[in-house]
Amino acid sequence: MAKDIKIALVGNPNTGKSTLFNLLTGLNQKIGNFPGITVDKKVGYCKLADNKQAEIIDLPGTYSLYPKSKDESIVFQVLADKKNSSYPDIVVLVADATNLRRNLLLYSQVADLGVPVVLALNMTDMAKKEGIDIDINKLSERLGVQVVAISARSNSGLAELKQAINNTTAIATQVEGTDVHVLAPEAIALVKQHIKTDNNYLALQILHQHQHLNTFSAQDHELFERIIAEHTFESSKLQAAETIARYRYLSGVLSGVVKDTGAAKKFVFSDKLDSILTNKFWGFLIFIGILFFIFNSIFSWSSYPMELIEYAFVWLTEYGHQHLPDGILTNLLLDGVLAGLGGVVIFIPQIAILFAFISILEDTGYMARVTFMMDKIMRKFGLSGKSVVPMIGSLACAVPSIMSARNIESWKDRIITIMVAPLVSCSARLPVYTLLISLVVPEKMVWGFINLQGLTLMGMYIISISAAVLVAFVMKFLIKAKEKSYFIMELPVYRMPRWTNVIYTMYEKSKTFVFEAGKVIIAISIILWVLATYGPSERFAEIDKKYEAIEAQKDSVQISTLERDRAAEKLENSYAGILGHVIEPAIKPLGFDWKIGIALITSFAAREAFVGTMATIYSVDSDGEVATIRNKMRGAKDPDTGLPVFTFATAFSLMLFYAFAMQCMSTVAIVFRETKSWKWPVIQILYMTGMAYVASLIAYQLLK
Template sequence: MARVAQITAPAGTAASAVALETLGDFPPHGSRSLTRIALIGNPNSGKSSLFNQLTGLNQKVGNFPGVTVDRKTGISQLTPQHRAEIIDLPGTYSLYPKSLDEKVITDLLYDRAAEQFPDFVVVTVDASNLRRNLLLFTQLADLGLPTVLALNMTDVAEQHGVRIDLAALQQELGVPVIPMNARKGIGVTALKIVIAQQLSAATVSFYEPEAALVPMLRQIRHYFNLHNDYLALHYAHQFRQINFLTADERTYIGELVARYDFQATPQQAQETIARYARINDILLNAVTVTRTEKNEPHSNRLDKVLTHKVWGYLIFFGVLFLMFQAVFAWASYPMELIDQGVAWINSLIQTNFDGPLISLLTEGILAGLGGVLIFIPQIALLFAFIAVLEETGYMARVTFMMDRIMRKFGLNGKSVVPLISGVACAVPAIMSARTIENWKDRIITIFVTPLMSCSARIPVYTVLIGLVVPDEPVLVIFNLRGIALMGLYLLGFFAAIFSALALKLLLRTRERSYFIMEFPVYRWPRWKNVGITIVEKVKTFVFQAGKVIVAISVILWVLASYGPGQALEKAETAARASAAQQQLSKAETETRVASEKLENSYAGLFGRTLEPAIRPLGFDWKIGIALITSFAAREVFVGTISTIYSVGQDADMRTVQQKLAAEKDEFGRPFFTPARAFSLLVFYVFAMQCMSTLAVVYRETKGWKWPILQLVYMTGLAYVSSLIVYQVFK
């Protein structure tokens, strides 16, 4: 193994010394210029932060388990001569996977013929909790993988009175140990220097299978051409879950397991006990703890309040209330500026130019673009709050608290992560449900997550709330519109948990679920990461959702501006004759002409076909068009109504809310009454108006059964709820 300097120094100085001492023992790579390195570690060990530091990629960094679900890769320039491909694997506590994302690790590390099999493994460990973190390291080392230990959070360990003798630890583990602070980038250069060398596997063995198992393991080794007994042991433990094994190979291992009466669960327990006994010996030689009880970390003191069985929930709902107030109150000024700016440009063009292309530009493209840009401030604020909650470590506490409630409804604490993430977007939220070990809990979570109001619903909510809810203060510091917005989010949440309760009673399984959560320490948010999150989410909204919104707006303008045969000309002639007979003014005449032409256009005919089905909900054919087009993405609704109500309207009707406020029913009264607006709001709270969500549910459940059931259930729930609201309040 490498020579080691006798160091017991802070992270910044020790890293360089260890790296330089390590260099001489490992010759450089041969002709290979791109090394493949896997980052593996426990949740909250700083693995994703290290990935960012090594690759420079702007990956999101979270403080709660499950944020890294899929394998992520990036290129790192280790030295001027060496580049490496870095693979960021999901967080795990051991090599015995309990969830789908943890299986990514075993499928990769058990198959040396795999395309992505790593040359080296960097194991990130929390220096303040070495005993728990070293379990995974010892398993990886016994697999025979060349390994480096990234001793992260050394500053936190020192604050807790934990002193680590790096030389002794490196001697005990048989691999290079690099102290570091991944969040601040301390020690990263030293780590790059070390992993740029041709490392060897650990020189120390931490666990030997018992002698009675050796005959079985040697047969597995010979059959699969494996390099050590411990890897063969994992084949025996997990042959049913290892994806790359063929049916015949599984049958072969199954017969061996039965012949030797191999009991996986007791063997795993025995191995874990033996490993912790060895880890305890290692720590006695390398770690000294000087902390006393009176120096209790500030995180524990905060948790006594923030996770309290009463105050904890009140504080959490207070945070949510603040978030929704901010989404309305703080974002109102930039939204108004954006709205007025787009409307001013639209009005300027319509005043000075005329013709079909100008109508396409103002009533189609600019109307759709305005429906995208106006919501940037609200989306930025929403994701800013979520990023801060994750960065500080508070989100993990929310998960813990909500486990007490969720279990009563067929979910567990880990379901909170997808549900809260669903406030941002249902697609990654559903993917994050992979961290839920229990099949029943996972299916229920996937099924109900789309009921949480995602950011795509914000445009619909804000336009309609702003139309019918007064902008009035409540108790001086609150706003009535903010309260209405929070009410819609709570409505979606309660629909989700009661739907989960129904599924809990319908789905039968003997599998028991459990919940283990490790709290990260509280930290000040890294504002760079918060800023990156905001920018990325806004870019995603503008460039992905925006493209769909603008494209559909243009298509709708075409459908609303043209009709079959001479239908538009006939409608215009009839409208002008009727207006002349009633002696209407020029402005009133043009409004009637525009309305009649729109009703007889292709869009109007399409909406009229749908209208009988949605009329009991208070909706007309124009809203029907918006409901259909918004199935591509919920936020398309605003672009659609902006386009539909733009066609033929006066240039002075500048903003979306002005257009909706000016709409009249057949009796000349305002069309968007509170009953009609709240009926539409309730419909969008429950409706599955998102093709992307259905696609990801299909992918995650491996079939069309659950997405179809989801679509039918949510559409039916939306229709019935909207019907009740309109019929009661109209």
């Protein structure tokens, strides 16, 4: 998309930067990766005044230009390198008006790099409620940049911000507020001379972290290291000296600019809530109650839309069979692609509800409290408090959660977190759980207000989290390391959720689920349909000969029954059936037949492929009658015993297998990328598959 100007949003965590990004770009955004790394790059587009087209990049949140993690290092890489593809024409620095002094530390560093800056003071409405009065004009005059008061939550100040961006030129002069040259004058002078710049702070930053910049050659890096050694450049001491100098400068800037008339009232409401919600007893009880409500809602609220989607696909399949010409392509489209796709789309309501609740908990500030409460417990089991964030994130997806473990400084804590995060039940397992629960758990209320199916679903999540914690406890003794970890977290004040953000999250996550899982499942469905429709020609010829002989002796009333038996026998002798029968002896003790075996194999590409596989197999196995996947599975009988295939014992055994097994190639790939070794993903696959087999075996043998 053509653009007239490139804008980078920069700011501390929890300043509303991402909210502003969503507000400016709406749905006109995309997510990719920064070149060469797996950190998310959010880019969007919006129109400014005079119909200017702006490309907006949402950079990761950071407290300063000195990174503590890979994510934070992106900010420096982008702003210090004009050759970087993401280098902006203008930086919009988003600052929290309720904590301006701390936020302006990052502003002063970015401004000293010589990048044109607009300062957006967010949460000004909240600052007023807390009795904080900011003289915007005086602040703008002292900093020498445009300052705009906004409130991203209430959508105010947006027009003024766009106008300020228009008024900021790419050649805007930044005044260095802190004389950084005195920190290392000779070393800075040599770097300035080498890279041909007159910016003292850029030269100082290169001395601190030149290794983060790919723009320099190996010889450049060697030169910088030589300068550092020859001039005794002590990075940590100089960072501390710079920070002190900047805060001294900012104290002067803010003198007479910020008046706090409500210090006594500040955060009183949040503190009162925290005394209850983070209480050692009541806090956990409330958290469990919230979980009950979420899982109860997933089943109760989604039932009607799921039924509508389910019957819509049944109608589409019937309509297709009635109006499309008979043949291989029609069968492939309806019994392969459409059946597999239906197995994905039906779960959109549940995925949307789950992510809506996660978004609300994050938006209100409650999720940060959950992390805080879990810190002490996690440490007893060998995990850092920072491990809670990836583990909670794994409720959505293990891939970004494993990537977020980069924020954990301790190598041991980080490896243990990566190894156990996939055990926490992700959204890909949700379709498997809900399908199996709907087959064997009655839809009734317990104590008049708790849905029994929702209670069972919550039980599966508790089992997965407990397993992750116990495995972490074992690994605490197996993995040796000397580092000590620490956990520092800023608790945001409680706020009302931004409903537009919640709706956008529901839409974005549901879309991602359909398109990402859908691509895999459609591909698997097509391959599976071919494998389930065709088999060794001699076997199929014998089956046809057998049923032709039977048909010659039977009357026409029984032809439909014979056709169903013929289809079932052909499926069993197809390439998919042969594959299922090969692994059946190994999975029979778990209560699984060869059809479930096929689903287990396809699920190693993506767990949610289980539903699509079942839909395709039972579509191929049908006698022409169109029914919902749940009804087909509910009616499936064991040919030897005549009993239902999906009993409570089989369903629970299968859910435990999916709860523990590493059936996600994306997760395996990301573990390899994050650990830079095949050792850890191989260990992960072996121990998780072993756990899954043993747990399923015990469950089935006890419950059958």
